[in-house]
Every structure is written in structure tokens, then in C-alpha cells.
Amino acid sequence: MTGIKKFFTLFILLLGLLIVYKLLTQGYLLLGLVATCLWALTTVIFLIKGAFPYRFMYPGLLTFFLFMVIPILFTIYISFTNLGTGHLLNLARVQEILLSEKHTLENTPSYNFYLYPQTNDLYLIHVYNEDEHEHYLGQFDINKENKSVNLKPVPRPEFVNPPLTRGDVFKNFDSLNSIDFLVPDRPSVKIASTNYMASIVNRYEVKENDKILDTITQTLYWPDFTSGYYTDGKENIAPGFYVNVGFSNFLKLFTNKSMKKPFAKVITWTMLWSCCSVLLTFCLGIFLALFVNSKYFKGKFIYRILIIIPYSIPFFISVLIFKGLYNKDYGIINDIVAYFFNYKIDWLGNALWAKISCLLVNLWLGFPYMFLITTGILQSIPNSVYEAAAMDGAGKFLTFRKITLPLVMSAVAPLLVGSFAFNLNNFVGIYLLTAGGPPMMEASTPVGETDILISYTYRLAFEGGRGQDFGMASAIALIIFIIIAILTLINFKLSGMLNDKR
Amino acid sequence: MNKQRAAIELAKHLILITFLMLILFPIFYIISISLNPIGSIGSDIVPPHLSLTHWRYILGLPYTDGVTGEIKTSSFPMLIWLFNSIKISVITALLMLFLSTTSAYALSRFNFKGKKLSLLTLMIVQMFPNIMAMVAFYLMLDFIGQYVPGLGTDTHGGLILVYLGMTPFNIWLIKGYFDTIPKSIEESAIMDGCTRFQAFYKIVIPLSTPILAVVALLTFINTFSDFILPSIILKTQDKLTFAVGIQIFVSEAFSNRWGQFAAASILGAFPISAIFLCIHKYIVGGLTVGGSKG
The missing domain is CATH 2.40.430.10 (D-maltodextrin-binding protein, MBP)
Structure with missing residues (x-):
């Protein structure tokens, strides 16, 4: 048993060494250094006897580090570059391609x-x-x-x-x-x-300082590290390479004429969308919870199951179903609207109605969650509290306002912040329903009236047509990071997590 | 007085039933559409007669075309998409269980340097959903794929790798449960000659089956329901997950494929919904620890 284990450990360590060696010799210096550190850490943890608590920690933390921490750091790095269509490779690779021409x-x-x-x-x-x-x-x-x-x-x-x-x-x-x-x-x-x-x-020859000479026209080109192209001052050679552009992506978002207005609209709608979603779902949820949990009400269990059915269906399916129901010409919702008002609403094509549609669907998706958590909290409030209130002659409404609501709110506040953070990134709720549309007229990037930050990121990076702009997409992702970080801080304050010494 | 109370209760039941009928209407409607032989987007709520055409279509069986009357089979590999989703979700859930259980055990039982820092980091980072780093994931997998073809973009291996970064929330959930199991049981086992690892998997693991089942099922549901990451990473039609496949299928021709979509969505939603309803009590308990369905 131990023989096999030792052999296995040795095998893994040697494999790691091979990967480190490959990375370093192929010119990935930064990556190679990170890999070396990881490898050294692994070796220490698995070969030194006293490190065995870390051995238990190791697998979970390793994947967490590789596929959560590194991607986050990498996103921050990309947001300061012009990586995207036309600038997908580094200088060395671009030079290699030009030299093989x-x-x-x-x-x-x-x-x-x-x-x-x-x-x-x-x-x-x-x-x-x-x-x-x-x-x-x-x-x-x-x-x-x-x-x-x-x-x-x-x-x-x-x-x-x-x-x-x-x-x-x-x-x-x-x-x-x-x-x-x-x-x-x-x-x-x-x-x-x-x-x-x-x-x-x-066609090209390398000269000193990475400059290249075009042997046909005898012009000398040099790499321009602000535009990310080989240039002779007038003309650029494609393909370009990616370069560090500093805060230029962020500056564009806040100052560029054709970008700042759509961006301001997106950020406003993102906040409005998250706030309204939380507020609406919470109100409906707590109302239902109070309704179902009253003392003499029978069949609580059945009602509870029926109420959470909308939440149990995968969101992508429900949202696509609603997209069909909202169809302007044939959808069943417009059939009903037309029956009463003799008018067909353009649910997904009109900016205001599209926003209302998104919120209504999200209300349908989210209220059962609020119902569930508030039910849990209501049940945990001891009966004696209500009895004492009744003794003092408090009416139903007064009891709710002075006792139930404060107790529920203090318990539910961190969850509401969590729900806000979730809706901030509720990509499916927006993208599958409206795909961000209807499009904004004045924008130079693919962006629509119902786009929230995360769907804007997705469209900049992966929606074909106008090319991929990874740098800008990451810049927006970084802005979401900052918002979430602030929310996390608020959340810790609310739940007293920071004062809690464990 | 008693009569009045009964009347109020009855009224409340009626209000709630009306509300539920309104809320659950889309679900009844989609079931009816899936059995409607025409099943276009403007179909009536009550089908003229019941037909299994759409179900035959999505199951890849020969069906009769509603317009021309020809007998055909669908060219969309719906069952393969469903299988892909189940495969990816099961593998992710099992790996996630292994990764988070061991870490949770260390955090619950041992005292070591950096424990507090690890706990705090896990607590903070679990607030950040991983889709924010989608660009980074795409580029990383693209890079890995040049050296390890099975783990690059457009592979299931690559997608699973990306999901494995989401350990923090599960580690917290399991650690919380481990904390409730008394240490004395393991300690006496170790006195009797058990190794640490044996004590872990012969005593602690069997005692915590409920939470492990919940973590596995929750991971399964979340992976199955994920849309954004597979839509970025997977390209080939036969490799798509159910979520991405069905979205592309219905978005190409919304009104013509409405009936087929209805049947497919029931097929995909029913198992997930059933699992969720069975474990919803535990999920809410877990959710109150911090975080939300994502």
C-alpha cells in the first residue's frame, strides 16, 4: 500500500517537474514561475511528515487556486491590454508569423x-x-x-x-x-x-530592437507599443500584437462619446434591475409566507411545494418558455391583452416593455426563494414573543410592523444583499429573454436597452459580427468585481462576520 | 364566530388557489403544447386531440411531419445533448465532492498555520460567481488545449476543469456539518490504531452522507442549469450541453419549433425539478449560510 502511494507521489511530482521545465524552456516566464512555486509547494506538502493537514487541504485549494484565483488575476491583467480581434498574439508570435511570410x-x-x-x-x-x-x-x-x-x-x-x-x-x-x-x-x-x-x-528580415525590414519595398517597420502594430509611421502591418494600454479601456468607458452614454445606461439599468428584482421577489415572498404560515391554515405542505415549483425548474428553460409566451404576434400573453384592450404590446421589442418583461419573469423565477427563506425565519420566531405582544394589547398590524418585520429583516438582510449580487450577474434572466435587445441606436458596440453588465461583457467578448474585444470585456468584468466586493463588505458588516472571532 | 373563521379560511384557500393557477399556468400550457399535434406558438390552450409527435421528434424516433405528412426523424441530437449535460454534471459533482470533502475535513479538524486566512479567503471569494472571469477561462482553455487536447476549448474535460474552481461554497457547507460531528469518535478510533485517513473515510464520511448527497445534487443541478460557460467553451453540435443546444434549437425558429421545444423542456426540467423539490429543505439551510443559487 505505502509502496504504491510513494510511487504515485513520485510520479506526480516528476510529471509536475516536466510541465515546469516545458513552460520555462518555451518562454512562458511568468507562468513558469507560478508553476515552479506550485510544484515546490506540492513537494513540501507531500514529502514532509508534519505537513499532513495541508495534504487534506491541497486538492480543493489547488483547483480553487487554478480555476478561480488565477482566472480573476488574469481578467485583471487582460483589462489593461487591447487583447481582441486583430491583437490576439504576443509580439514574438506576430514576428514569427511575419518572418514566415x-x-x-x-x-x-x-x-x-x-x-x-x-x-x-x-x-x-x-x-x-x-x-x-x-x-x-x-x-x-x-x-x-x-x-x-x-x-x-x-x-x-x-x-x-x-x-x-x-x-x-x-x-x-x-x-x-x-x-x-x-x-x-x-x-x-x-x-x-x-x-x-x-x-x-x-519577405521580412529582422533588424536590431525587433525592427523588421520589408525586402520588397525596403521600408523599415518598428513595433509600436501604444497601438500594438508594426508600423513605419504611416502604415500598419496586420496582424497586430497585444500590448499594455494602461487605463485606456476604462477611460474609453467613461469618456468616449459613443461608449459613455450606452455604458451609463447599462450600469443604471443593472442597478435598477437588481434592486427591483430583490424588492419585488421579497415583497411577494414574505406576503405569501405570512399568508401560508398563519396559525389555522391547513395544507401548508402542499401549498409550499406548489409555490416553489417555479424555482425548481432550471432557469434557462423557464426563461425560454416565457420568451415564447411574450411573442408579439402569436404569444398567449398578447392574446389575453388583445382580448381586453384590443391592443398588442411589443413585449420584447420596445425598450420599456422589454425591461418590464425581464422583471416580471424574474419575479416569477425568484419569489419562491424569498418565500422559502422568510418561511424559515418566521418559523424560528418563538410563539412567546407574539403572546407577549397580544398580552400588551397589540393589534395584528402593529405586531407585524413592530415585531415580525424587524426580526425578519435583521435575519434576511445579508440574504437580500446576496440576492442583489446574484441578480447583478443574472445572465440567463436577461440574455435568453431579450438577448440584450432592443439595440441602442447610438452605440458603437453591440449593446441593447436591456443589457446588464454581465451580458454586455459576454457580447463584447463572444458575440460575433463586430469582432471580439477581450480587453474591454475584462474591463467591464473588473467593474462588476468591484461592485461585488463592496456588496461583500456590506454583507459582512450586516451579518457581523468580521467581529465574529472563530 | 366559528362560522366566520371557516369562511375566512375558505376565502384564503380560494385566493391562494387562484394565485397558484396563475403562477403555474405556463407549466400547464407547456405540457398541453407538447401534446398538441400542431404546437405552434399561437396554439390554443386545449389541444384538438392528443398526439406524441413532438415527443417522438425529441427522442429521435420517426415522426409524421405536421405539414407535409412525411415520416422523418429529427436531425437534432437532443438525447446526446441531454446525455452530455448529465455526463458533465455527474463527473463535476463527484470530483467536487472529493475536492471539497477533504478540504472541509482539514478546516474542521486540524489547527495549522494559515487556517484563518484560508477560511476568510474562501468566504470572500465564494461571493464572486466565476462567470465574471469568462474571458480568462476561454483564453486559459485555449492555451491548455494546445498542449493537452482533451482539456482545451470545445471539450467536456475543459468545461469540467473550469467548474472545479467553485469549491469554496461547498467547502463551507460541508465544514459546517463536520463541525457538528463530535471529535471523540475519531479520536478513540485513532487510539485503536486507525490512521487519520482511515478515520476520515471510515467514520466521518459515512456519518455525513446527508450533506454529501446535498452537495453532490446541488452541484449536479447547478452544472446542468449553467448556460454561459458551455456556450462559450463548446462549439461542435454533438458536444453541446442540453442548455446550449436547446437554446440554439429554439432560437433559430421560435414559432416553428415551439411544440418540440415544449416537449424537450419538460424532458430536461422534470428530473431537475424532482431532485430540487426533494432536497429543498437542505438547500435553504445551506443558503442561509451565505450565497445563493447560481
């Missing part, structure tokens, strides 16, 4: 060729020009790293065996197209397609 030299001879397999992986290459006046032969081993192959001028050769088909050439294309074929007294050529050879050279 090839072009054919003008006014140089081109050739056709055939490959003939010989024995032992040797290949004979027959190169000839278009009018078949010049013929060359060369030989190479396809399994070896060939930098260059010399070609010899020959009279028109004859072959017994058939040459490789173009399909077979294509299979080996990656190893073939890096070879330089040296033609005597002519520029050297490379294999450009499955039967064509030409003088192909790299």
Missing part, C-alpha cells in the same frame, strides 16, 4: 519538377524549365535535414520508374519546401507547389 522574386526563372524515389529513402529530383531546354538533376535523403541540394545541369534524362504523384509530394510538402535547390549560375529555387519551383525568399 514568403514572396517570389520577380524576373527570376521558374521551373517544374518531378521526384523519383530511389532505394533507402533517397530521392532523385528532375528539374526543367518551361520550354524544356534546361534539365537538372539532384539527389537527397528525405529523412535527413536538408539545408540545400546541389543541382547539376544534364541533357534530357529518361526514367524507367514513374515519378511520385502530386498527392505523394503533397504528403511530404512540409519537409520539402524548406530545402534550397542551388542552380549553377542562377538564383537558387524552392519548391513552391506540388510541381512548381521558383525563387522564394522571406
Whole structure:
């Protein structure tokens, strides 16, 4: 048993070492350092005897660290960059892509060729020009790293065996197209397609300080670390790389003409949406709880189950059902409205009605939760309190206002803040119903009248059409982080968690 | 006097029943639509006759097309989506159980350096839902996928990895339960020659089955109901989860696929709803610890 355990531990540690080594040698310095620290920590925890409490802690905290703490830190980092469509890679990768760009030299001879397999992986290459006046032969081993192959001028050769088909050439294309074929007294050529050879050279050359030279136009480009492009002062080369842009994403949100107004609208609606959702669900919830929990009321259990049914259905299903019910032309809600008022409401297409629709659906989804928690709290209030109030001659309403409500509120306050935080990120409740729509006219980004911060983040980062803006999306996510952090602090104050010495 | 009381009670029941009928109307309606042979978005509440066409459609059985009368089978892999969702949710729930139980045990039983800090960190971070870091998750999985193909974007492995970061809430829940189990039982077992780990999984684990079941089921429900992360991470049609698949299915042609959607939503909602109603008492107890359904 212990033998297997030791072997297993050793195996995991060695695997970790391999990952650390790979990361460090492939140039991921920061990531490699984090991995090294993690690895060292793991080793200490699993090899030192006194560290066994940490061994129990380890698995849960490891995944928590890797998939919660690191993503949060990473989001903060991205929010200060211009990462997104057109700027998806780092400088080194962009340079690599540019340097692999090839072009054919003008006014140089081109050739056709055939490959003939010989024995032992040797290949004979027959190169000839278009009018078949010049013929060359060369030989190479396809399994070896060939930098260059010399070609010899020959009279028109004859072959017994058939040459490789173009399909077979294509299979080996990656190893073939890096070879330089040296033609005597002519520029050297490379294999450009499955039967064509030409003088192909790299378009760009690296100069000092990461600058690159375009060999066609002889212009020098340098990396511009504010725009994230290679530039010569006038022209930029695509693709760009991502760079640190400081607070520019945040500044744009608050000062850019076409962004600040939609953003202000989104943030106002997010707050309004969360407040109204909490308030409405709480009012309906506590009202029902009082109703069902009165002394002589029979069948409490059945009613309770029926009331929480809306909450038990996965939200994405209920919201999609409501989307159908809200349909302007055929939806059943408009059928009823039209029956009474002879008018059809554009539930999801009109900005105000769309907001009301979202709130109504969220009321339906959320009131059972409030019903459940307030029921729990009401049942925990001892009967003697009410009896004492009755003794003193307090009426029903006075008892509710002076005794029930304060007691419920003090217990429920942190939960209300929690519910507020939940609704702040209630993506499904908005996106599946309206997809954020109807769209805002004046906005330059994909944003609609019912978008809340989290759905705006999603649309900036993942909704196709106008490209992905990861930097801006993360900046908005960071703003949500800050709001939630403030709420958490309020919550701790309310529940006295900070004073509690455990 | 007694008669008056009875009348008030009756009135209250009537009010509540009316309210419940209004609230539960969408559910009755969707059940009726799923059995309606036409089942378009403007169908009446009472179907002309009952038909299982939509149910046959979503179960991948041959069905008769309502318009042309042809016999066809659906090209949407609904059952595969459902299976994907169940698979991902079950694996996540089991892994989550392992990860959070051991951590909760350490936090409940041992005294070590950094315990207070760990508890505080877990308490704070559990307030932040992980979808805020969606961009980071996407880019991280993209990166991991270049080296470990099974854990990249568009894989179930990658999606499960992302869910495994959500241990804090469950650790709190389980730790709270462990705290109520007296230490003396384990201590005497250790006196008798049990190792720490044996005491953990032979004594503490069996004693805490109820809370472990609740944590597993809660994780199952939350993973099954999640929409945003699978919609970002998964791309291929056959790999989608039920939530993403059904959303794409119905959004493409809302009015034409209303009946099929109705049947599919009952199929997906019923098991989850049943589980939830069975464990709702425990969930509320857990929710009052701090946090909410997410």
C-alpha cells in the first residue's frame, strides 16, 4: 500500500517537474514561475511528515487556486491590454508569423519538377524549365535535414520508374519546401507547389530592437507599443500584437462619446434591475409566507411545494418558455391583452416593455426563494414573543410592523444583499429573454436597452459580427468585481462576520 | 364566530388557489403544447386531440411531419445533448465532492498555520460567481488545449476543469456539518490504531452522507442549469450541453419549433425539478449560510 502511494507521489511530482521545465524552456516566464512555486509547494506538502493537514487541504485549494484565483488575476491583467480581434498574439508570435511570410522574386526563372524515389529513402529530383531546354538533376535523403541540394545541369534524362504523384509530394510538402535547390549560375529555387519551383525568399528580415525590414519595398517597420502594430509611421502591418494600454479601456468607458452614454445606461439599468428584482421577489415572498404560515391554515405542505415549483425548474428553460409566451404576434400573453384592450404590446421589442418583461419573469423565477427563506425565519420566531405582544394589547398590524418585520429583516438582510449580487450577474434572466435587445441606436458596440453588465461583457467578448474585444470585456468584468466586493463588505458588516472571532 | 373563521379560511384557500393557477399556468400550457399535434406558438390552450409527435421528434424516433405528412426523424441530437449535460454534471459533482470533502475535513479538524486566512479567503471569494472571469477561462482553455487536447476549448474535460474552481461554497457547507460531528469518535478510533485517513473515510464520511448527497445534487443541478460557460467553451453540435443546444434549437425558429421545444423542456426540467423539490429543505439551510443559487 505505502509502496504504491510513494510511487504515485513520485510520479506526480516528476510529471509536475516536466510541465515546469516545458513552460520555462518555451518562454512562458511568468507562468513558469507560478508553476515552479506550485510544484515546490506540492513537494513540501507531500514529502514532509508534519505537513499532513495541508495534504487534506491541497486538492480543493489547488483547483480553487487554478480555476478561480488565477482566472480573476488574469481578467485583471487582460483589462489593461487591447487583447481582441486583430491583437490576439504576443509580439514574438506576430514576428514569427511575419518572418514566415514568403514572396517570389520577380524576373527570376521558374521551373517544374518531378521526384523519383530511389532505394533507402533517397530521392532523385528532375528539374526543367518551361520550354524544356534546361534539365537538372539532384539527389537527397528525405529523412535527413536538408539545408540545400546541389543541382547539376544534364541533357534530357529518361526514367524507367514513374515519378511520385502530386498527392505523394503533397504528403511530404512540409519537409520539402524548406530545402534550397542551388542552380549553377542562377538564383537558387524552392519548391513552391506540388510541381512548381521558383525563387522564394522571406519577405521580412529582422533588424536590431525587433525592427523588421520589408525586402520588397525596403521600408523599415518598428513595433509600436501604444497601438500594438508594426508600423513605419504611416502604415500598419496586420496582424497586430497585444500590448499594455494602461487605463485606456476604462477611460474609453467613461469618456468616449459613443461608449459613455450606452455604458451609463447599462450600469443604471443593472442597478435598477437588481434592486427591483430583490424588492419585488421579497415583497411577494414574505406576503405569501405570512399568508401560508398563519396559525389555522391547513395544507401548508402542499401549498409550499406548489409555490416553489417555479424555482425548481432550471432557469434557462423557464426563461425560454416565457420568451415564447411574450411573442408579439402569436404569444398567449398578447392574446389575453388583445382580448381586453384590443391592443398588442411589443413585449420584447420596445425598450420599456422589454425591461418590464425581464422583471416580471424574474419575479416569477425568484419569489419562491424569498418565500422559502422568510418561511424559515418566521418559523424560528418563538410563539412567546407574539403572546407577549397580544398580552400588551397589540393589534395584528402593529405586531407585524413592530415585531415580525424587524426580526425578519435583521435575519434576511445579508440574504437580500446576496440576492442583489446574484441578480447583478443574472445572465440567463436577461440574455435568453431579450438577448440584450432592443439595440441602442447610438452605440458603437453591440449593446441593447436591456443589457446588464454581465451580458454586455459576454457580447463584447463572444458575440460575433463586430469582432471580439477581450480587453474591454475584462474591463467591464473588473467593474462588476468591484461592485461585488463592496456588496461583500456590506454583507459582512450586516451579518457581523468580521467581529465574529472563530 | 366559528362560522366566520371557516369562511375566512375558505376565502384564503380560494385566493391562494387562484394565485397558484396563475403562477403555474405556463407549466400547464407547456405540457398541453407538447401534446398538441400542431404546437405552434399561437396554439390554443386545449389541444384538438392528443398526439406524441413532438415527443417522438425529441427522442429521435420517426415522426409524421405536421405539414407535409412525411415520416422523418429529427436531425437534432437532443438525447446526446441531454446525455452530455448529465455526463458533465455527474463527473463535476463527484470530483467536487472529493475536492471539497477533504478540504472541509482539514478546516474542521486540524489547527495549522494559515487556517484563518484560508477560511476568510474562501468566504470572500465564494461571493464572486466565476462567470465574471469568462474571458480568462476561454483564453486559459485555449492555451491548455494546445498542449493537452482533451482539456482545451470545445471539450467536456475543459468545461469540467473550469467548474472545479467553485469549491469554496461547498467547502463551507460541508465544514459546517463536520463541525457538528463530535471529535471523540475519531479520536478513540485513532487510539485503536486507525490512521487519520482511515478515520476520515471510515467514520466521518459515512456519518455525513446527508450533506454529501446535498452537495453532490446541488452541484449536479447547478452544472446542468449553467448556460454561459458551455456556450462559450463548446462549439461542435454533438458536444453541446442540453442548455446550449436547446437554446440554439429554439432560437433559430421560435414559432416553428415551439411544440418540440415544449416537449424537450419538460424532458430536461422534470428530473431537475424532482431532485430540487426533494432536497429543498437542505438547500435553504445551506443558503442561509451565505450565497445563493447560481
